[in-house]
Amino acid sequence: MGLRDTANEHRGDPFGITSAAVVLVDVHGMIRHWSERAETLLGYPATDVLGRPAMSVLVSEESPASMMSRARRFEGCWEGLVTARHRAGHPVELAVRACPLDTEQGSGWLAVACDVASSRQWELDQAVLRSLLEESPIGVGVLDTDLRLQWVNQVLAAMEGLPLHDGAEGAARIPQTGEVPPSVDWQARQVLMWGRVSPALEQVTPPAGMSRRGSHGHLRLRSSFPLRDPYGKTLGVCHTAVEFNAEDRARERLALVNEAAQRIGTTLDLDRTVQELAEVLVPQLADFAAIDLFEGVLAAKDLSSGPISGGMLRRAAHLSIREEVPEAVVPIGEPTGYPPKSPQRRCLTTGRTIRDPVLNPTTWWLAGDQQRLAKLVRLGVHTHLVVPLRARGVTMGVVTLLRWDNPDPFDEEDLLLVEELVARAAVCVDNARRFVREHNAALALQTSLLPPDLPDHCAVEVAYRYLPTDAEAGVGGDWFDVIPLSGARVALVVGDVVGHGIHAAASMGRLRAAVQTLADLDLTPDELLAHVDDLVLRLAEEAEAATDNPMVVGATCVYAVYDPISRKLNVARAGHPTPAIAHLSEPVELPDIPAGPPLGLGGLPFESAEIELEEGSVVALYTDGLIEASDRDVDVGFERLCFALAHPDRPLEEICDTMVRILLPDHPRDDVAFLIARTRALTPDRVASCEVPADPQAVHETREKVACQLAAWGLEDVVFTTELIVSELVTNAITHASGPIGLRLIHERTLICEVSDTSNTSPHLRRALSTDEGGRGLFLVAQVAQRWGTRYTATGKTIWAEQQLPGAGCR
Template sequence: MDTDTDVFLRRLAHELRPRADESVEVMLRRMRGELPELWQCEDIAALAERETAGHVATFLDVLEHGPDATAAATAAAGPDGTAHGTEDGTAGRVPSEALEVGRRFARRGVPVTKLLRAFRLGHLSLLELIQAEAGRLTSDPELVNEATLRLLETAFAYVDRGSEEVVAAYQEERDRRLQRRLMLTNEANRRIGTTLDTARTAEELAEVGTDEFADLVVVDLLETVLRGNGTCRPADTPLLRRIARRSVLDDSAGPASAAGHTHTYPEGTDPARVLATGRPLLGHADSPDGHAGAAASGNGAHAPADPGLHSMLLVPLQARGCPLGLARFYRRRTAVPFDEDDLMLAQEIASTAAVYIDNARRYSQERLTALTLQRSLLPRRAVDHSAVETASRYLPSGSRSGVGGDWYDVVPLSGARVALVVGDVVGRGLHASATMGRLRTAVRAFADIDLMPDELLTHLDDVIIRLQREEELDGVETATCLYAIYDPVSRTCSLASAGHVPPAVVTPAAADGGSPAHRSVHFPDVPIGPPLGLGGLPFETCQLELPEGSLLALHTDGLIESRTRDVDAARDLLGAVLARAPESLEETCDRLLSALLPSRPSDDVALLVARTRALDPCHVSTLDLPCDPAAVAGARVHASERLAGWGLEEAAFATELMVSELVTNAVRYGRSPIQLRMILQDTLTLEVSDGSSTAPHLRRARNTDEGGRGLFLIAQLAERWGTRHTREGKVIWAEQCLPGTRDAGRGARGARGVGGLRGGRGAEG
């Protein structure tokens, strides 16, 4: 019976072979009907037809030639270098097309269960065809039964072996692609986003994309994104800028619009649809530049497309739900076209890059805003003051942490004095810049009431503590500040520090021909108090006597702190540069920055350099007065004589009247010692000091009042007036323009009259 069955099976194979194509069509028709989704891909559909024909031919060979032929086939190596078949020689060699179908299913991400179902369904159809043919060839039920059993045995062995090989090919391809995808994704995470620069991040995307993935990558960003106008939904024909283009081919290949040029994608083209919908596209690159249209910058149409580019991926760049631009990937040198798995990989890379691009854009926007705010709050030009000559610099940091809160200021004070301020708010960004603006305003307000440096820092400390409470900050907000007051009359500098580095002091060279190299540079031993914002700790004022022409270099710690240099070495270098400082303060600032900061600083830097001046003793006149009403007449005579000596007789009437009122108030409501001081510079300043801490205030006298009009007269005659407190008492001062500038001063006073009135504080008797 075995011999009869073998003969019958060979007869079946012989009868079916001429109709193999018909059998293949029947099998494919059934599989298309039950698994239509597998035939949506053209490459798989074409390969599946050859695979089915191979399975039919292999199975008929098994039936026709028997185990001996199968064993010979088993010894034959397949396309992958391995032998196919089973040990008993009953299962034929699986066609190479079947293994390739398994690999393509893996590339498409089709589940392996659908692959196995298609494999079993095809062989079931083949068995049904063979069984139907067996019933047509013989009516012997026993022979048909034996043939059927033999067919089932052979088919099961073939399907089992074939399934193992196809699944192995599927798994191998899937693992290989997953490993490749993981490696490229890791490379993208490692190499993209190394800087907070939008253009550089786009270039990194192009570099990663052309590393064994695409032959050409082009990155375009929306112009609105680059201009900082937000990331709203793009218009129908948005304007884009070519940010990056990288190719492993000749420069002539692919989109020819150069980096930096602007262009648009006409409505209805694939790139325009991808931008509008946010959905990626896998397609052919028959005419990649045909989508781009004419360049908006006037460069004309793009160059003709490279005919060698055969596959294209269009991937939108989106971050946080907002469109940023478009990345295009092309292949020419690589023969295998992009597939769905490549599209997913490109989406992952583009998504990573989009987040970093958006971070860079946001950082650039915030940095620009903070820097603009910072510069708007700093002095815009050097202050022209008779007490000092100044020059200053502000350098924002080059790090990712953003703009800090460094600041400097020069504040004119009464009595020809000037305040020099430098400070640093701990923190970065807009909040630090805004806090810096608040502190600078507070310093000017406290300077307006002529507080001593330690008292001013105490009030500034309270300001920061109140800000912490009002804003309910999580951490402690702190700042450092150095406040110095220079008096050109006494040539003394009073300064106090709240956690800030002391200034460098440069005394001028000796008058006997000393060279700049002999200038003395030292860092005064200033008592450094705690940073502002801690509260409850005292500050201390120290005084220095400075020769005329001395240099004061106030700076923040960013000038001398560095990761590559010791602070003491930086301070020595600072002193060496100042010892040989040129006459120009602007050039001195440039030399300091060049020597101490050869590269972009890692922290913000504020630098203020001041050269002191001394007031000519002939321009200062003092008179000690007794606490006696009769002293008023002597004070008026002294003022008149002093004005005559200065050639300012035209100012005698107003000056004598103000002296009379100021001395009268001091005698009547103050106490000894009383002193009149007159200072001549670009203005004429009158000062009357006494030992009382009670300050006057401006009030409106009634018609029946006999007094109370003195300060009102002073406010009308003076350009500015006010009160400052000292350790010994108080000083009431009044400034008036010199006769040569009186008209200009009167106009200025008209504009600042309210400010002059606001200067008066206290009580007038």
């Protein structure tokens, strides 16, 4: 008879008050209470039995006193079997527990009953559980969700050497410490992460000093599974262990190979992988193990070019049964310096395992270093084994094993086992090397596509953070930028390409270059995003055509233009989180900017919104990785963001550090990029403007006004070139445009001359022929100005030119 399945049905004590039939009998033997379960069990509704004698529902006419005399005592009550009469007429055998109940009217009885089958099944379940925990050879322990031991039986406590609290008796024992062995911790973590884990065989090493020949220790089969309440919530992990003799060396080797498969290559970290190999080899197979790798393998971290094999060997990992590791004469990361005739060099040259049962100074790799050799001789090293670390046709290093505490030399079976373990580990090492190289290559590409340093601008003070994720998915496509625009304005950009890896990084570089190019055209934010959307659509078409080289085609972006003269911020976003604005005298604001569709959908318009800012306000643009985390809702992320920006008068670097500390977990699951800018304002005395009549005679008067204004600014050195620029631009507007003509001079780090008119026709630079009477104006402007361009407005266009001012800075 097996145990009933309780995975989907919670079943407790059948005599429990919520599951048993409950009957209350008064001092006169009359039924005073009849529960719903009693009605279900015997078919009588409460209205039919209340006030009737209890004996009326029993088959036996035996008195209650007589029945109690045959029942057995059970924790102050009486327990026995009775036969009741069902309402339908057939007998029902019941298991009953009755307790005396003293009332003011005298002594009555409180009885609980269940069918005999349920009672016997529950007793069987309890007997099996007690035997499993107390009498079986299976070790059982319970860990909480923090992976600390809460309860163990005696078998597991003896297996692991766990001390118990004094007075702990029976199956329920509380360990003195919640710490668990590494093998138990590893399995339990896998259960909490994935919900299940395969059983694992573990070799138990015999005590130190015992020969491994003839006494090969034990094998221990471990298994772990989650403990859940009736509602599916995980309460902890149950761990079981069964130990049996391993005199059969084939089973011992199989257990070690199984352990290696589970313990080596748990991560894609190169250093951790070689250390895991050493932990499997020591002490099961050797008293000391050293793993040396070629520099070409270790160079995967820094992307240096060169062959993988050959060259200098460096110590990657070592492990000894002695805590002080006196035989590890080469520090981690240092060159090993094996001489040409050493076993290691011979192993690498031939590609075969070198096994030497005798410590021969003439062939030992320490030949010529008598002091270090003498240390190993005193230690008792008597044999060594050198195995090449080789995978996919490439030799990456060498593994050296020593024995001194184990008196047995390496035999043929040991050689085959070590070669199998090293071959498995070599594949993991090569995978880790390839991952490190590809991950760092993608990260280097992404970093190279981001601005190495943001430009210093008079309109804003900026700070930023870019935090690539360490997840196995690789780098993402987050980017940010600060782009100087005409008219002393500045563009702030943050974007995020969908996906991870090198394709996302490449797509990010293309989009960032496109945004910079379109920004030079002085497009409004909504127009710029519309053009970038067209570009993403073309990338999608390329991806469909190149099915063997798919490209990431989805992206989000927020583009903002700040004008320090009007102190207005014009923002548009494409499927991106809204910026956050920290005002000096008001709470942090998350303005309602029209969301717009993500880039790449096509056909949908974008909208922009204009916000007026006071000088000193802080604007934060960020990717969704900053506010989205697995352990919280996005609304909580916005609340924390507002809290981090609550004091905009602090230094920007301090604000960045606060945002990272408050908003990001230790290991973010997505790339994070954010840009914060403190606004500055250009005072009215730094801007001069006037209207120019559409009359050629007005050019001379305009030049005089420009000269006076430059003298007031102390810029007499640039009067000549500025008059030349103004003359050409104003003359061009009078000749080819119509309507009012405006002139504006802006004095910041550069001197900006702007001429506006109502025409939508843009002039273009050309080289005039010798016979042409005109056409040289813009050519002259381009020669004397640092840069020049045209931007369109709702009423026409503005032609601008910038001149660099020597020694000028923001004021």
